[in-house]
Amino acid sequence: MVAQNRINYGFNGYQVPKKPRAARSPRKRDTLQRSVENDRMCAIDLLATVAAGTLLQEKQNPIIPSDGSPKKDQHGFVKEEDEDANTPFKAELPNEASCDKRLQHGFVKEACADANKPLKAELSDDGSSEKKCFSTLSSQVYDPNFCSKENLHHPEIDGQSCIASIVTSSSCSERFVTDNMVDRKSHSEMKNITSKVELGSSGYPDCNDCNLDVHVSIVKDEVQNSEKVPIGTSVGMCCFEDPVDEKPQVPVNLGGNAKLSGYEDSTPHNSLFKGCDNVTVVGRDDDENFSGCSHPSSKTKTFRSKTCIGDQRIRKRLASKYRKVARESKHDTLSNNVVDRNFNTVYSNRKNSYKRQLSQMNIPFKKRKIFDCSSTSNSNGYIRNDNTYYSTKNDMNQGVSCSSARIRKDPGMSSLEGYHRSALRSRDSHVKLRIKSFRVPELFIEIPETATVASLKIAVMEAVTTLLRGGLRVGMILNGKKLRDDSKTLLQTGISHDNALDALGFTLEPNSSQSLPLTCAKDSLHVPSADMPLSLIGQPSSPAVVRPIQRIQGFCDTEHQVTSLSNIVESEHDSAPSPISTIGEKRLTDSKELVTIPEMDTEGLAVLPVEQKPKRTEMSQRRRIRRPFSVAEVEALVEAVERLGTGRWRDVKLRAFDDAKHRTYVDLKDKWKTLVHTARISPQQRRGEPVPQELLDRVLTAHAYWSQQQQTKQHQLKHHPETCLLL
């Protein structure tokens, strides 16, 4: 970029025009319509509730009303602040203002990073092996039209042990089943799981892209008494039985296509499968890489083994944590009790422990509401009673929901609520949080129409397993801002039980990048994921434990993850513009976590090289990665705009970013838009790498100036202001 001297317009004290700029183009309407369509196109949204299997106390759980608690998400859970109220400029650029608003909340939408790790696992013929691997996870896909509600049970697992259930909404499911999944283009990113805690009625903004819905409630009190409350509750837990048993092994991939060829062979007797092309579970990334990351192991064995390793480690980790928790929270609330209880009873059991691990990883996805018990009336009927609600039976139904924004808003969609995850803290100055459920972000599954329900279930389970296995990191958002300071107490942060939490959200950030799938063991080691439970349960101070994780930028999947989350979670540092630097940075910072596994990749690639490509093409609409502008870049941009104005982005690009191939004129234009917004909001509201006020002032000045110029031109085409210092 070219840095140049600041231009001094020939005027001082330029007043921002109060009048809005020219009317918007008619496009807007079209756009809206389109968006609607897109929503419909949403892929399969899977709602999954993951809970520790051990925690399941189904029997204890009362049944939850099927609910449709309408209240959900009508509004953005994050309140919008009137950012611009004070600024004079506000009136000026209505359009931008609105856009910017979005940006603030962008995290909602974009937060969903790709959790997916491309994983490809083929289910070997022997279902047994697979069972072992996944035994811990149970999943269920519910398709009104397709699936019977009956759960599949793994022989090895007892019904209660199931950890998660995944549900697809009927609308979605249909699509999914039929075939179009791939088409949905717009709906995209799934990556992160975000959760938010809302207060009372607030809902969350619609985010087409957000797939995760985690319902979390912060319970002010009383909740504790309920031992009844099952924590994680079982509700959601449907056990995965392997109905057909050994039946069909479906090759599943994340991030790639799985080939069925093998599949067919394995299940010759199943006529249905014949002719079927593939069963594919795809984890989609924002970035380019999604496909590349196919899970390395095409074979079950590989897959499993890694998993196991990771599990063991995790197990240990969890064990210690649990103990700790149990120990520390004596008084405690349900959660603790449950945990403790569970821990004792279950922990010893390996299988169970495994389950638990998974569940923990999942914990926080989205928090929805924070409410007083007393006040709860509004929202979910069933939520209201803290203690009760979980009915195993209802699960499935409740679970059905569609992640699409449109649907999501629908009251009826509250389905997931049935699943609750609670982390309650002891009452005295304790903040009690209940994460009711979370939604798994976009999992793409492609499967032949002729595939059996069982195979679909398996595919879903695998997808989820993969997602979870990658490891998750928890992020928190309060009032739309990412809480970065882990050392602060909840109180300091403003999270207290009697404090109205406007919007407390948790995000699950995938730890792994494309290479992750393979790195299970390593991932499992990640503290963050392991810690999640604790933090929720009540270790506000565990901050120390959670060390800031460097984000990798400039890289594919990783990038995606970051990207999606980025809105929510700002990266600690801006990535260097140049890829090179980025990479270097990446290595330095994340080397540990990223330890990639070349071998795996190779393996994965070997398995499905061909199919991935097409897939990618179809699915990926968005491939770019997030590349925050550095201050230097901002300065270059400002200078260029000062000279060239706001309507000549191509020139701006050539002038100041000619050498930055990744910065398109559209990017520059967008950046300018955000800069203008940033300049208008209070410093406190700004996120990301701080831009010097001086630059922001210049932005406003230049923007105001050029805005006026534009208006002037419109009225006086003839007149050509000399002030244009251009070229």
Added chain:
DNA sequence: TTTAGGG
């Protein structure tokens, strides 16, 4: 291809 705006 660029612009301009909405998402």
Added chain:
DNA sequence: CCCTAAA
């Protein structure tokens, strides 16, 4: 950043 209607 993405996606696109318009120009």
